[in-house]
Amino acid sequence: MVAAWCRGLVKRYEDVVAVAGIDLEVRRGECFGLLGPNGAGKTTTVEMLEGLTTPDGGEIEVLGERWHKTRNDRLRQRLGVQLQETQLPEKLTVEEVVRLFASFYRRSRPTDEVIAMVELGEKRRARVGKLSGGQRQRLALACALVSDPEILFLDEPTTGLDPQARLKVWELVESFRARGGTVLLTTHYMEEAARLCDRVAVMDYGRIIALGSTAELVAALHAEQIVELELDHALEAPALASLPGVSGAVGRDGGLQLSVHDIGQALPAMLSALAARGVGLRRLTTHQATLEDVFVHLTGRALRDE
Amino acid sequence: MSKLHPLVELTRARLLEFLREPEAVFWVFVFPVLLAVALGIAFRSQSPRVVPVGVAGTTGRAGEVVGLLDGDNTLGVRQLAAHDGETELASGTLDVLVLVPDDPGQTLTYRFDPMRPESRVARDLVDDALQRKRGRQDVVAVRDEHVAAVGSRYIDFLIPGLVGLNLMGSGMWGLGFAVVQARVRKLLKRFAATPMRRSHFLLSFMLSRLGLLAGEVGAVLGAGWALFGVTVRGGILDLAVVSLLGAFTFAGLGLLVAARSRTIEGVSGWMNLVQLPMWLLSGSFFSYARFPEAVQPAIRLLPLTALNDALRAIANRGASLTETWPELAVLAVWGGVSFVLALRLFRWQ
Ligand SMILES: Nc1ncnc2c1ncn2[C@@H]1O[C@H](COP(=O)(O)OP(=O)(O)OP(=O)(O)O)[C@@H](O)[C@H]1O
Ligand SMILES: [Mg+2]
Numbered sequence: 172m173v174a175a176w177c178r179g180l181v182k183r184y185e186d187v188v189a190v191a192g193i194d195l196e197v198r199r200g201e202c203f204g205l206l207g208p209n210g211a212g213k214t215t216t217v218e219m220l221e222g223l224t225t226p227d228g229g230e231i232e233v234l235g236e237r238w239h240k241t242r243n244d245r246l247r248q249r250l251g252v253q254l255q256e257t258q259l260p261e262k263l264t265v266e267e268v269v270r271l272f273a274s275f276y277r278r279s280r281p282t283d284e285v286i287a288m289v290e291l292g293e294k295r296r297a298r299v300g301k302l303s304g305g306q307r308q309r310l311a312l313a314c315a316l317v318s319d320p321e322i323l324f325l326d327e328p329t330t331g332l333d334p335q336a337r338l339k340v341w342e343l344v345e346s347f348r349a350r351g352g353t354v355l356l357t358t359h360y361m362e363e364a365a366r367l368c369d370r371v372a373v374m375d376y377g378r379i380i381a382l383g384s385t386a387e388l389v390a391a392l393h394a395e396q397i398v399e400l401e402l403d404h405a406l407e408a409p410a411l412a413s414l415p416g417v418s419g420a421v422g423r424d425g426g427l428q429l430s431v432h433d434i435g436q437a438l439p440a441m442l443s444a445l446a447a448r449g450v451g452l453r454r455l456t457t458h459q460a461t462l463e464d465v466f467v468h469l470t471g472r473a474l475r476d477e
Numbered sequence: 478m479s480k481l482h483p484l485v486e487l488t489r490a491r492l493l494e495f496l497r498e499p500e501a502v503f504w505v506f507v508f509p510v511l512l513a514v515a516l517g518i519a520f521r522s523q524s525p526r527v528v529p530v531g532v533a534g535t536t537g538r539a540g541e542v543v544g545l546l547d548g549d550n551t552l553g554v555r556q557l558a559a560h561d562g563e564t565e566l567a568s569g570t571l572d573v574l575v576l577v578p579d580d581p582g583q584t585l586t587y588r589f590d591p592m593r594p595e596s597r598v599a600r601d602l603v604d605d606a607l608q609r610k611r612g613r614q615d616v617v618a619v620r621d622e623h624v625a626a627v628g629s630r631y632i633d634f635l636i637p638g639l640v641g642l643n644l645m646g647s648g649m650w651g652l653g654f655a656v657v658q659a660r661v662r663k664l665l666k667r668f669a670a671t672p673m674r675r676s677h678f679l680l681s682f683m684l685s686r687l688g689l690l691a692g693e694v695g696a697v698l699g700a701g702w703a704l705f706g707v708t709v710r711g712g713i714l715d716l717a718v719v720s721l722l723g724a725f726t727f728a729g730l731g732l733l734v735a736a737r738s739r740t741i742e743g744v745s746g747w748m749n750l751v752q753l754p755m756w757l758l759s760g761s762f763f764s765y766a767r768f769p770e771a772v773q774p775a776i777r778l779l780p781l782t783a784l785n786d787a788l789r790a791i792a793n794r795g796a797s798l799t800e801t802w803p804e805l806a807v808l809a810v811w812g813g814v815s816f817v818l819a820l821r822l823f824r825w826q
Contacts, residue, residue: 267493
């Protein structure tokens with residue numbers, strides 16, 4: 172069963188095509204991740220699905236309904252939304268904000284229950300302006316969950332949070348899913364996508380460049396290991412890409428990154444290839460392939476600007 | 478607590494946000510009272526001034542003239558040397574100087590500056606007093622009747638104008654800023670993602686004004702009454718109805734001005750542009766009767782003029798609500814049209 176889908180979705184702004192014709196399908200009960208660097212078009216895509224931004228082209232259906240110009244109340248009753256950069260009213264308390272949001276929904280969870288769920292019970296009478304970043308993020312989640320939604324849209328729910336705060340958000344998303352909810356989230360963090368998402372779409376420049384489960388995407392690299400090389404002379408990636416045991420190579424930050432399926436074959440071959448060209452090796456590191464490497468191999472760029 | 482209607486929750490949230498903003502509270506409740514006090518003191522009606530008169534002369538005749546004038550308590554008469562008199566006249570300490578010649582056959586001289594209205598009055602008062610003392614008879618029978626009525630002083634005129642001005646200012650600034658701030662912070666977008674009715678959101682802003690109204694109008698009227706004895710001649714309820722309509726009107730205008738602005742700076746400019754003409758023209762501080770006849774019908778169509786006129790009619794003249802219907806109609810049209818336009822033009826993100 173499909174919870175939400177879009178086909179041929181396009182959004183153009185004056186100077187940029189933010190979303191360049193994408194097809195997506197979010198299944199009921201799954202957690203679907205949109206992974207991509209800054210400006211990839213994640214927010215634009217999600218906000219079109221949420222009915223906040225009007226697409227320039229394409230079709231959208233959410234929970235079996237289409238967005239109209241007006242009268243979307245019935246559909247909105249069934250959604251939970253957390254936007255990338257909402258600042259909730261600073262002068263109101265946690266309790267007041269949740270009550271306010273609850274009042275918009277015909278069927279809503281009790282305020283106390285939602286506040287307890289996001290572990291803000293002790294802060295219920297604290298003003299929003301006095302909350303920490305992680306607490307604000309959980310309050311935003313409380314506002315999204317108060318309607319007891321069928322599908323939850325989360326736009327970068329953990330950006331800027333410390334690991335502990337991030338973990339709490341992850342647990343909240345997991346418990347929502349355990350109750351049968353569907354989640355669509357965007358993120359820059361591959362470990363977030365890997366932990367939470369059943370399937371991931373990797374976005375870049377408004378397009379989807381890879382789609383599948385984390386395991387599938389990593390497997391598609393045909394790499395057991397990722398080998399990163401730092402060299403004293405620049406070397407074109409193709410020079411090493413066809414060595415035995417190597418399934419691909421891309422240049423990155425002046426060095427090279429190889430995806431390797433047989434490290435026993437690849438290492439000696441690579442070393443002799445370097446020696447033959449008179450290129451010295453400064454540093455060599457290897458690690459298990461991750462979503463991050465998938466992105467690097469698809470685009471030659473890192474997911475985040477570090 | 479049981480769940481309340483979204484309109485109630487939105488209004489409550491709006492009121493709480495306002496009351497927790499100390500600066501906003503100052504501008505809405507305290508500032509207008511301070512303004513009323515300052516203006517009331519500056520333009521308070523004074524008891525008639527004693528007219529300073531100098532008499533100069535070297536002979537006993539000067540003393541005689543002083544004796545004649547002394548009986549009149551509107552005049553403060555002093556005898557002094559001629560050249561001191563000239564100095565005081567020049568500096569404005571004397572309104573008129575009477576020069577008494579040594580020779581009884583010569584005429585008295587009044588020295589004064591005819592360009593100073595108080596000097597001309599002083600000359601006539603002195604002359605009148607002297608001539609009467611010397612036996613001049615009035616030829617027409619007249620009678621004076623003094624009016625110093627409460628209700629016709631400047632402060633009586635001012636207080637309703639300040640109420641009107643305050644309703645405009647707090648309605649427009651208060652709502653305009655709150656709306657644009659919510660837009661800048663993407664709160665409006667977040668609300669748009671809920672099933673909240675958009676009209677409820679805008680209506681809650683207007684309703685929140687209702688909650689503050691009593692305090693806002695009460696503060697200015699109360700200060701006027703306590704400090705200057707300004708009273709409301711007409712019905713308090715009538716005044717409340719007019720204030721309510723005025724508050725709604727300016728809430729509507731505030732929402733309209735803020736309907737599309739994306740920045741606080743942007744909305745401030747528009748707010749000033751809309752309010753400045755009314756500050757000047759709508760007769761809050763002085764009567765708009767001073768403007769040319771030709772533009773007065775236009776001035777009367779401004780919402781603040783209508784509000785001030787209706788408030789004054791009730792507070793100063795004791796008019797009834799029905800007598801102010803033309804003003805109420807002007808207010809209702811401004812408010813209604815603004816609200817509908819605001820709802821249509823409103824930018825949620
Ligand atoms: N309202 C807008 N007006 C003009 N351009 C916009 C607007 N919103 C987004 N864009 C542009 O569209 C592109 C995609 O933006 P979007 O916010 O969807 O990216 P994103 O993937 O969410 O990025 P981030 O990870 O930084 O949040 C960017 O180039 C952005 O500058
Ligand atoms: Mg984004």
